Amino acid sequence: MSDSDLTRLTAAETAARIAGGEVTAEAVTEAHLARIEAVDEKVHAFLHVDREGALAAARRVDEKRERGEQLGPLAGVPLALKDIFTTEGQPTTVGSKILEGWLPPYDATVTRRLREADVVVLGKTNMDEFAMGSSTENSAFGPTGNPWDLTRIPGGSGGGSSASLAAFQAPLAIGTDTGGSIRQPAAMTGTVGVKPTYGAVSRYGMVAFSSSLDQGGPCARTVLDAALLHSVIAGHDELDSTSVDQPVPDVVGAARQADVRGLRVGVVKEFRGEGYQAGVMQRFDESVELLRELGAEVVEVSCPVFTKALPAYYLIAPSECSSNLARFDAMRYGLRVGDDGTRSAEEVTSLTREEGFGPEVKRRVMLGTYALSSGYYDAYYGSAQKVRTLITRDFARAFESVDVLVSPTSPTTAFPIGERTDDPMAMYLSDLCTIPSNLAGNAAMSLPCGLAPEDGLPVGLQIIAPAMADDRLYRVGAAVEAAFQARWGHPLLEEAPSL
Template identity: 75%
Template sequence: MSELLHRTAAELAAGIAAGEHSSEEVTRAHLDRIEAVDEVVHAFLHVDGERALEAARAVDAKVAAGEPVGPLAGVPLGLKDVLTMRGAPTTCGSRMLRDWHPPYDATVTRRLLEAGLVVLGKTNMDEFAMGSSTENSAYGPTRNPWDTSRIPGGSGGGSAAALAAFEAPLTIGTDTGGSIRQPAAVTGTVGVKPTYGGTSRYGLVALASSLDQPGPCARTVLDAALLHQVIAGHDPLDSTSIDAPVPDVVTAARSGDVAGMRIGVVRELGGEGYAPGVEQRFTEAVELLSGLGAEVVEVSCPSFDAALGAYYLIMPSEASSNLARFDAMRFGLRVGDDGTRSAEEVMNLTREAGFGAEVKRRIIIGTYALSSGYYDAYYGSAQKVRTLIKRDFDAAFERCDVLVSPTTPSTPWPLGERVDDPLAMYKADLCTLPSNLAGNAAASFPAGLAPEDGLPVGVQVMAPPMADDRLYRVGAALERALTEQWGGPLLNRIPQLQEVSA
């Protein structure tokens, strides 16, 4: 394994800019690593080595010519397969889009390419971002590099596993109910869901428009901040994007000073149903922050108990509408068009064949929740709960600068364990959902390994809207103190993956 693979994105970028190593070498090392381990990990759905190397050489040429390059120029990256990019398929982990080549770049993609990042390929995900294990991908599950018999989280399991398996130093995820943070927690990596409207959704194939948000995934807090800086900011193509300066996340990530910060522990996010090792590592992390000068208080957000119910009405409602466009008329899969069937019959056959079970389940739930006569009881009530959750956050943020909780109640479970138990699967998002419903910023940082099974645990930090910098400040403090305790990054302890000789 090339030692370049263990460098941070910040180190790689500095080395490329200084001419210590070329982007082509860095990119080739990662492509070789993908070649060697991805047959087992299956973090990627699509890899385009030629394109990546070409992009890498373009950055090298700029550096050689003495032209200025961005702070992450030449660094390889994996893009979740729910964001469009010209010249590559965007499948969303669905049969429905097996061969769909979008004719346009998502705004996030465009910003990455303009900043000189080298896209290695598209990462695996639960179909249309519906799931917490990546087992709902139509192209097979991703495996957790800590234990390849276990799930890597979801929906962005591919983006998280690629980091933990050293296949990429940076990846992009999207978070609707925890799809960046929960995979980060169970793979020992960093994942940030920016404030809703902080990053553009243009070109992100929508699951639930009022909840979705693209964000950075990385192995270190500073790398996540540098990537955040590249992709964030107002986009006139996304009406819900916020027209305000991006919070200074990079400075916050470099600082890590939490002295005097008021940190609220959310009473409702813990206790029964939480693994002992998860609670233990979380408590230790809070104590650590306290030791660094933060003021720790307990806060109550009683409406969070209703978040799961509200989320599983709002998300499927929006999804049922967003996914209506997959009808075989203009793009994607078409089934049964033999010249004898009507357009309606072809639509039905295509949607029957193209969508997996979880997608159908949510379309049915959402269609029902929006139906005349049920709307007020379901969608309407869920929106009221959403307002209550926002109020709980507002009240808590009056007392605290940030809130903290475990990211997810358990460590990664064995593949297949919850496939037939949707409710158990949904509970993995208990702690992460409230921030999607309220639209505030939230992140997951590594908190260590659970003593009982030696698997990763994440701590979640939540900040008010457009105070994303506070996430990085707390994350950096934790990272610094814990790395010292562990005697090196947590991922140094990950078992060696069996490499396939090239």
């Protein structure tokens, strides 16, 4: 097979061909490295490519196969890793100058599980600094372009991971989702992104932004590929005190079932109206009709407190980030500015943070510090946590009558790079539909549901399931994906312009 053919395979197809001896893992890895070299100057999905490490990992897979050892379901499949997970001896910058050049002494649990599963990590992907953003424009190392239109954003904070999939630089990627940073980029790039139940995937070694919201998860080009990756990275981890000690739902079996007959699907009333692009709502309404055709019962559900999710999130997340980022003090690791022997430790810390943190990080740290300050804690942070409880109750009531909820993933398609950089509130509205699931800790997925007629850019359908019912996402998502692809005659990404 040609390099181009190898990069167009799904992860499941690639793994099967490697296991069957039709192609070597080394050849697959070489093909993806060549693709990165050919197009990443335009896309800028990667911050670091580990060519030698990737090829060495691929050769180990080929040696295992030659010895007759059984290979795992994703052995030899290349993957792009968001640069928020520590990788021993490889740079982890979190998109920030304050960690530029830092080489972690250990692997994150997600990184370790990928290696143990013989997944080939190609390198680290670009992201909004400390995962704070919805466009990947806040990266200290420059923005990532959307492969559908390089003048537009790929979503954020994990735009590098989603863009690498849409540009066929990798068949799999890992992202993190604090307020929508897996799902919103998936919607913008016509790919699949899943936020697992909070605590279902270990956060050990994942650089913290907002500890009660952050969640790692799988990104892929198909629902089945996302399920296979989910099964590799999920599971209890004693190194993470927030890790859920329960069996991982059978997400792969659910993806293969792909049947919504008999399921009750709730359409969230509050996720439409002013601010929603007409083409996005058109594709969403078509998706709801498709679910009916597939045998699901569709009902409207009201979750009134969802309208308060955005302000609650932008008090809780900055408050937690102001605490988490206090560790970047120029004393332990990373950047160190002004240490010429004439300044105090406090002055060195201040100068380092001034140079090392970008504008959005500074904005959120200041907002969070204010919200936690004496005299304002109860009025702001405390009140936001009460709203969070009410949102969780809204979800609980909804799931008493339906199996899953559906909505658009984002109110609009990908907007032009630079359009919202001077308007933080407009940027924050990108996460309007995704934030409630992070506040409640339940599971959610975005998958492609077509192109908006106004601009020809991808639209995402969001599916939301109760906590630890992640398998429902894959059952519904796979059914919708198969029906849409049968209608289109091909995967949506085949309509993307060539780079």
